[in-house]
Amino acid sequence: MQDALALKINDFAFKLANVNGTGSASANGLIMQAIFRMGIPVSGKNLFPSNIQGLPTWYEVRVNAKGHTARTADYDLMVAMNAETYARDVKELKSGGWLLHDSSWPLDKSLMRPDVTFLGVPYARLCTEAFADSRERTLMKNICYVGTLAALLSIDMELVAEMLKEKFAKKPALMESNRKAIQLGYDYAIEHFECPLPLRLKKMDATKDSILIDGNTATALGCVYAGATVAGWYPITPSTSVLDAFKGFCERYRTDKATGEKRYCILQAEDELAAIGMVIGASWMGARAFTSTSGPGISLMNELIGLAYYAEIPTVIVDVQRVGPSTGMPTRTQQGDILLCAYASHGDTKHILLFPANPGECFHFAVTAFDLAERFQTPVFILTDLDIGMNDWVVPKLEWNDQYRPDRGHVLTKDDLEKMPKFFRYSPEDELGTAARTLPGVHSKGAFFTRGSGHNKLGGYTEIPDEYQDVMDRLARKHKAARNKVPKAIIERRKDAKIGVVTVGGCDLAVREALEQLEVQGVAADYMRIRAFPFGDDVRGFLDEHAQVFVVEQNRDAQLRSLITLETSTSKEKLRSVLAYGGFPLQAEQVVTGVLSQLVERTVESVRE
Amino acid sequence: MQDALALKINDFAFKLANVNGTGSASANGLIMQAIFRMGIPVSGKNLFPSNIQGLPTWYEVRVNAKGHTARTADYDLMVAMNAETYARDVKELKSGGWLLHDSSWPLDKSLMRPDVTFLGVPYARLCTEAFADSRERTLMKNICYVGTLAALLSIDMELVAEMLKEKFAKKPALMESNRKAIQLGYDYAIEHFECPLPLRLKKMDATKDSILIDGNTATALGCVYAGATVAGWYPITPSTSVLDAFKGFCERYRTDKATGEKRYCILQAEDELAAIGMVIGASWMGARAFTSTSGPGISLMNELIGLAYYAEIPTVIVDVQRVGPSTGMPTRTQQGDILLCAYASHGDTKHILLFPANPGECFHFAVTAFDLAERFQTPVFILTDLDIGMNDWVVPKLEWNDQYRPDRGHVLTKDDLEKMPKFFRYSPEDELGTAARTLPGVHSKGAFFTRGSGHNKLGGYTEIPDEYQDVMDRLARKHKAARNKVPKAIIERRKDAKIGVVTVGGCDLAVREALEQLEVQGVAADYMRIRAFPFGDDVRGFLDEHAQVFVVEQNRDAQLRSLITLETSTSKEKLRSVLAYGGFPLQAEQVVTGVLSQLVERTVESVRE
Amino acid sequence: MSYIKKPVARHPSLQPNALGLTLRDYEGAMSTLCAGCGHDSITAAIVRALYELDTPPHMLAKLSGIGCSSKTPTYFVSGAHGFNSAHGRMPAIATGASAANRELTYIGISGDGDSLSIGLGQMCHAIRRNVKMLYVIENNGVYGLTKGQFSASADVGSKSKKGEANSQAPLDPVMLALNIGATFVARSFSGDKTQLVPILKAGLRHNGFALIDVISPCVTFNDHEGSTKSYKYTRKHQLPIIEADFVPFANEITAEYPPGSAHSVKMHDGSVVRFRKVAADYDPTDRVAVLSHLRDHQSSGEIATGLLYLDESSQDMHDAAKTVKTPLSRVAHEELCPGNAALQKLQQAFR
Amino acid sequence: MSYIKKPVARHPSLQPNALGLTLRDYEGAMSTLCAGCGHDSITAAIVRALYELDTPPHMLAKLSGIGCSSKTPTYFVSGAHGFNSAHGRMPAIATGASAANRELTYIGISGDGDSLSIGLGQMCHAIRRNVKMLYVIENNGVYGLTKGQFSASADVGSKSKKGEANSQAPLDPVMLALNIGATFVARSFSGDKTQLVPILKAGLRHNGFALIDVISPCVTFNDHEGSTKSYKYTRKHQLPIIEADFVPFANEITAEYPPGSAHSVKMHDGSVVRFRKVAADYDPTDRVAVLSHLRDHQSSGEIATGLLYLDESSQDMHDAAKTVKTPLSRVAHEELCPGNAALQKLQQAFR
Numbered sequence A, B: 001m002q003d004a005l006a007l008k009i010n011d012f013a014f015k016l017a018n019v020n021g022t023g024s025a026s027a028n029g030l031i032m033q034a035i036f037r038m039g040i041p042v043s044g045k046n047l048f049p050s051n052i053q054g055l056p057t058w059y060e061v062r063v064n065a066k067g068h069t070a071r072t073a074d075y076d077l078m079v080a081m082n083a084e085t086y087a088r089d090v091k092e093l094k095s096g097g098w099l100l101h102d103s104s105w106p107l108d109k110s111l112m113r114p115d116v117t118f119l120g121v122p123y124a125r126l127c128t129e130a131f132a133d134s135r136e137r138t139l140m141k142n143i144c145y146v147g148t149l150a151a152l153l154s155i156d157m158e159l160v161a162e163m164l165k166e167k168f169a170k171k172p173a174l175m176e177s178n179r180k181a182i183q184l185g186y187d188y189a190i191e192h193f194e195c196p197l198p199l200r201l202k203k204m205d206a207t208k209d210s211i212l213i214d215g216n217t218a219t220a221l222g223c224v225y226a227g228a229t230v231a232g233w234y235p236i237t238p239s240t241s242v243l244d245a246f247k248g249f250c251e252r253y254r255t256d257k258a259t260g261e262k263r264y265c266i267l268q269a270e271d272e273l274a275a276i277g278m279v280i281g282a283s284w285m286g287a288r289a290f291t292s293t294s295g296p297g298i299s300l301m302n303e304l305i306g307l308a309y310y311a312e313i314p315t316v317i318v319d320v321q322r323v324g325p326s327t328g329m330p331t332r333t334q335q336g337d338i339l340l341c342a343y344a345s346h347g348d349t350k351h352i353l354l355f356p357a358n359p360g361e362c363f364h365f366a367v368t369a370f371d372l373a374e375r376f377q378t379p380v381f382i383l384t385d386l387d388i389g390m391n392d393w394v395v396p397k398l399e400w401n402d403q404y405r406p407d408r409g410h411v412l413t414k415d416d417l418e419k420m421p422k423f424f425r426y427s428p429e430d431e432l433g434t435a436a437r438t439l440p441g442v443h444s445k446g447a448f449f450t451r452g453s454g455h456n457k458l459g460g461y462t463e464i465p466d467e468y469q470d471v472m473d474r475l476a477r478k479h480k481a482a483r484n485k486v487p488k489a490i491i492e493r494r495k496d497a498k499i500g501v502v503t504v505g506g507c508d509l510a511v512r513e514a515l516e517q518l519e520v521q522g523v524a525a526d527y528m529r530i531r532a533f534p535f536g537d538d539v540r541g542f543l544d545e546h547a548q549v550f551v552v553e554q555n556r557d558a559q560l561r562s563l564i565t566l567e568t569s570t571s572k573e574k575l576r577s578v579l580a581y582g583g584f585p586l587q588a589e590q591v592v593t594g595v596l597s598q599l600v601e602r603t604v605e606s607v608r609e
Numbered sequence C, D: 001m002s003y004i005k006k007p008v009a010r011h012p013s014l015q016p017n018a019l020g021l022t023l024r025d026y027e028g029a030m031s032t033l034c035a036g037c038g039h040d041s042i043t044a045a046i047v048r049a050l051y052e053l054d055t056p057p058h059m060l061a062k063l064s065g066i067g068c069s070s071k072t073p074t075y076f077v078s079g080a081h082g083f084n085s086a087h088g089r090m091p092a093i094a095t096g097a098s099a100a101n102r103e104l105t106y107i108g109i110s111g112d113g114d115s116l117s118i119g120l121g122q123m124c125h126a127i128r129r130n131v132k133m134l135y136v137i138e139n140n141g142v143y144g145l146t147k148g149q150f151s152a153s154a155d156v157g158s159k160s161k162k163g164e165a166n167s168q169a170p171l172d173p174v175m176l177a178l179n180i181g182a183t184f185v186a187r188s189f190s191g192d193k194t195q196l197v198p199i200l201k202a203g204l205r206h207n208g209f210a211l212i213d214v215i216s217p218c219v220t221f222n223d224h225e226g227s228t229k230s231y232k233y234t235r236k237h238q239l240p241i242i243e244a245d246f247v248p249f250a251n252e253i254t255a256e257y258p259p260g261s262a263h264s265v266k267m268h269d270g271s272v273v274r275f276r277k278v279a280a281d282y283d284p285t286d287r288v289a290v291l292s293h294l295r296d297h298q299s300s301g302e303i304a305t306g307l308l309y310l311d312e313s314s315q316d317m318h319d320a321a322k323t324v325k326t327p328l329s330r331v332a333h334e335e336l337c338p339g340n341a342a343l344q345k346l347q348q349a350f351r
């Protein structure tokens, strides 16, 4: 069988099938981290259920020397530790692949596959013999396979040992049992199998300037560095860890060692309506404040988002998107809130959106979000998703420029106010379509009345058409002015490219990989990843240049394409959609077939014409 | 002066300036009703403040033999009863017009206009002499001018007397003082002015088959006739009167005379989140249920609207639109919730919208809404606005077909269930993309589990991509299938029309009037009023036929145009917007200038090209 | 999740009830909650209560919000109509459902997060309306499904798994409900099935909103030392202060229990709740007395349990609204639509 | 709306306060409410309280939701920072504002609809957090701005203008607040300025959430016969059960009022609230006693008014959270941003 498969070094994928709440997470993390430390580009996708304990859960690892680490569904190796899903897992394995299983129990013959090599290790037995405590036995069963994989894939055991030292520095006992379990799995493999497999890892140095981090942690870190002091939030998967991380960082960096006083205030709200209210209140008072939520939360914030827009209060909202509609699939990824966020709330409203593609951008865009929110005195959304937010990604080390100072936008100081005869909140209008604001408590002249009801450009209550329109028109100008102040798109051109491929956020890696494959198949395409709304001239330029543009996104209704259609002069006819919305991270294959199928259509049509 | 103005019969407009909470409403209503009974097409627009008592309020009356009763801002006559707004009111009057004022006090000379005839009647004095009670004096001052106008415009006094009889049948004393006040104002005019003015009314019989009704009352009536039994609502201007009327009709038609038992249940909810929840619960149980609200309420319902969409629960939502964003101008009209309602909630969602243009359609579309909601098992929005909902309109008498039976859509009976082996909620799929549902309590086999979380076509919980997509794709098909089941557009063609003008809802009259004016100016245009979303083949056809299409709507961001752009194959380039969003009902003038200005542009452009 | 079914499930009483259904017929899908989760014991008690009350499965509507607790309707009575709705919105949905069909029996399952945070307003207003339903709060002091944040019912000083202490005063659903006029208020413990079952039965028969707050430990996030919602802590501090037996209509011997007496309360449908006092001079029909009684226990750190308060004299939502007896969802169109003649008559007023 | 200004406005005391400001400096825009609306009298009382407390206008933040009551912040202290927000959402916005800047004085104005219907959850949770603010409910039993529907505070049997009687039990903000742990609870009547002003002053100085429920008749929709929130009815049934004087820090003579005694409570800032009992053995610092006391009055149909309960020992939101004294909105960026060195160090853990 094995010869059927050529030697595969640093270019393969494997999947681990477990039961959630049984410690598999830490085992899988170890593997991922070890590969990362071996300097090899790697990604790990955690496909977990909306449940706390006992349901099937999967972890997918892909290593790729070229850095193509988007999700792939073609697995060379399957670690089948979950009896409940065993049948499905066997099926998914690709022909010529290996299946690692617990041989403590006999295999179901009906599920054998001639084109697959079955590697059995009696994990249960080994652990029962090696460990006394029953809970420990279950947990160690999973740790145990780390050793086996180390042997099969030639993962550096030194590294693993090192990692254990770091991880359990404070828990020597735990370290010992982990070490022991891993050794068990390792020795058994060396003894019974021909190690390593033709499938194997080889040290590189592609990751030495990188870190392993999830998007939510990076977003939180960005909020800390941006100087956010108030957070109002309500727990919801997959955004909860943004606040967990923010809290952790604040405790570490914002707590006075001596007095224990905190230079931050985190408010766990009673719901999302309150969370956004807290953010608006805090921002109104001049603090940098934010909330983090997911789809259902955005729906509940809808009314107050309109208040922030109309009263022009800086507001930063993180939306870690999950699968909708309604409760949908809370532990699956999607990009289904794009339109909702762009036009959130009743009446005429338009917002600023940022679309990070990975944890690195999460960090930097978090900072940008606060600068834009204050500069344009309006809500700014950071749209990430479950894949970016909750999975560990290999990204370049984060750098911080200590010269950075927050862009508070147009704010009047005590002196400014001292000098001026009278202050009016909504005029005069500056080149960005904003007007100066004041921070409460700074100066008696700075006081003004904020309202979500009709107001004129002096801030006074009004029901007069012209006065109302006056302000609404400025708000439209303001949104337009943000076009070229938001992060530019990432554009990569290819020689003789005939078509353009546009995408957003977490689709990045899969699309870039797909474009390489397409090029091989003779279809050269230019690439643009949109990173913000409103769309800048760069985005418009790219769209105008191409006669046919494919928009790749993860939702059913082509929401990004819709936004492009409405907010640029691009003619709809040349826009085509490649959509994936099942809830798993995007794969290059999906993009390739999506594009090719429509290219074919196209020619057929032209024939018809 | 007067000769400056030719005789104007049944074709003029006048405005009444009052202080709210002083009984002017009933006076103005009398005038409007009298003209209506004289058989003359008339409209009355109440421009009131978001306040209960003491602020300026205006009432505009337009009579037009040809039936052009959209709002107009050029007033031939001004009844200036509010000292606070007197200056503004004098300015607004058109040259050559008449101004009726209370001459109990001297006029401010600085506000005189040589081109206007000032008619003074000492209302305060007259009423002080005639009435004892002080409150009565203020109230009667307003009734008093009804008499004066009767004389000046030759309103039939017999009719007025008749109306008083009906109105105060149970309050003879009140009738008497009203009669007296009116007579006072009438006699004074006859005595001091040359009556009638060249501006005058002449009986017609254009309204004998019509009624005078506001949209909210008509909507409520429609809900009663459709068989709605449960209403969950929360008070909000301008939609509150929908429920007031529904309650009134139910008390009248749905209360058992003998037992006092009620065949309806109206729930005044604690907020809009609860209101929509109640509707969903009641519809789930198989009753016809609805809620009525305005923009802020829709925002708050956003999350549960997604639940109803995804769990496929019939839901009828009336949105009487007002000016947004946020609290905006609660007593002003707008069409600013179109996009919000079309795509309400997070994730991929699309809803059915109905756009009545007048109270007549409010009545019929309310019934249609319930049929569509049950047929397609999804939320259906009836989008009206403050102008349609709260102003009195002259519309053809309502007719009801007693053969009508509710279209419950695909519902399994006890027998159906008895016969079938097993029932699954979401399959098999029928030609409309729906699947059969059951009503709780009907049969043990009909029980199923409704959820807003991921489910497969059997109704079971799922997190599997294909199973999830399966259902989402059907929902998309379902929405598409509704296209030609919704009310068709109203299309009126003109000979040699080069352009098409598309509009929606309450813009109807103003646009139709504008098209006549444009034709006179040599611009012939075809007319289409869209009455529902998704757009049917008729709408698509009209759009395809025309090289240039103007979309007239009352919001800042061209929301209808956006929806057309996204949901039809029409190329954006040929769509142009005519927008009015100051909060007052649309005027033909605004449409004419809007179209002409862009026609000019157009030629300029073509020159450039 | 435990692959072995819960005890009740493993040995169903094979004794059929009046409908000829066995206990097993009242079970649902296998639980996917953590092994040992308090919620599963409540599920078992609900199964028994419904079985003993001979409830026709399809005449039962079971609703919930979102949370581990809110998942449980899937785990009982597969033959009932279920609605796992949205977080904190179940009370309104149940209110609407009951408005449309007053014939069904309604059970709402919620959690402390679902009811006391996001759903606080809706729960309070459902109580005000006295919607006829059994409302179960599976109270564990944390947000289980989102991995253990403090909920609004967490006691001051109660420690999280990470060891930090809660500083905010808790909302006590029992006190709250009594305060705003609830007509049936009970508290129990998921570990005390003997107490739970009769209370559930009485609640299912109550003519109005029956609230039962059940302490239901979260073994994964709130069952550690320092938690005041752990099994250990609850066992230690729980104090049954009144015992209630539910006597269905049939088996009732009115003679023994003069209706109205504090000892037994006659329910709307003729069945009787018989109270056996544990704490002396405790009157479960005197709201004010109950409130102060409970406060005393509270201050002495005890968790008083039992069917604490019952007022069967009150009107439910439909009584107050004078709705017809026939479920509105079944009233014929002819009875609802006034017809064209009436319409023409009506319009004379619109001229 | 009355074109003549309210009395207070017509004859401002020309006596300047410690800041050299006169009463007039604490006034706002002219009221646009109905002539005689109870809300306007409360506005006048607030103006006086702030004037007497020498509050610097720009150090005051006045917030509200939506409603006639919520319009009133426009009518006092033009020099303050105002926020007329959204219906029922003011508590959360005030919470966030206070989190960002603890130096300002916060007044939240709400109505019974704004606080007890749509805003019930937010108000209760603001109470739980003990946000330092004066929270005024201008309670008229109806939704004034939407023309007179019953609100959740309407009493059973109270008649609407159209004559129909309310059937739902009312939510009493005072009982509710006491029940869920509020640290300052008062009730008053818009018609009783002498009682109102000192309570407002004490509330403004309270170290936490100070709730005052003010019966404030709606002359247009709820001042008729049969209404239990009319001037007539309230005058007839109002019963001041405890009188409170507010003694600012300066003028305090500690000797006379041993702190801690039931007779006088020392406030956070050193000023003192001196209680003079009207009802015998009424202890405004004993929550349980106050609750039962109030229940007795309730059952005898009396509306007990006064500064009913005060607990000055409690921690406000910031105390509990250990936030720095400097308003967070003013903490320098250097103190918030760890800088690049720290970032590089941190990232060693991300390898």
Ligand SMILES: Cc1ncc(C[n+]2csc(CCOP(=O)(O)OP(=O)(O)O)c2C)c(N)n1
Residues within 6 Å of the ligand: A234, A235, A236, A237, A272, A296, A297, A300, A327, C066, C067, C068, C069, C070, C087, C110, C111, C112, C113, C114, C115, C138, C140, C142, C143, C144, C145, C146, C151
């Ligand atoms: C609108 C919305 N916000 C947040 C969530 C995330 N969420 C799911 S369950 C839950 C809390 C559940 O706590 P509780 O009601 O106590 O149930 P438990 O899991 O403890 O039984 C939250 C916050 C959600 N599903 N919807």
Ligand SMILES: Cc1ncc(C[n+]2csc(CCOP(=O)(O)OP(=O)(O)O)c2C)c(N)n1
Residues within 6 Å of the ligand: B234, B235, B236, B237, B272, B296, B297, B300, B327, D066, D067, D068, D069, D070, D087, D110, D111, D112, D113, D114, D115, D138, D140, D142, D143, D144, D145, D146, D151
């Ligand atoms: C989301 C939302 N729903 C409904 C309304 C309409 N509304 C405005 S004020 C109000 C009630 C006000 O009642 P209350 O708070 O008692 O104030 P009052 O007018 O009685 O002083 C309502 C329902 C709104 N503005 N926003």
Ligand code: SF4
Residues within 6 Å of the ligand: A052, A053, C032, C033, C034, C036, C037, C038, C039, C068, C069, C140, C144, C145, C217, C218, C219, C220, C221
């Ligand atoms: S997390 Fe807690 S509440 Fe949820 S299932 Fe597990 S034990 Fe039960």
Ligand code: SF4
Residues within 6 Å of the ligand: B052, B053, D032, D033, D034, D036, D037, D038, D039, D068, D069, D140, D144, D145, D217, D218, D219, D220, D221
């Ligand atoms: S309606 Fe009532 S509450 Fe509103 S201003 Fe008038 S009197 Fe006051």
Ligand SMILES: [Mg+2]
Residues within 6 Å of the ligand: C111, C112, C113, C138, C139, C140, C141, C142, C143, C144, C151
């Ligand atoms: Mg819980």
Ligand SMILES: [Mg+2]
Residues within 6 Å of the ligand: D111, D112, D113, D138, D139, D140, D141, D142, D143, D144, D151
């Ligand atoms: Mg009110």
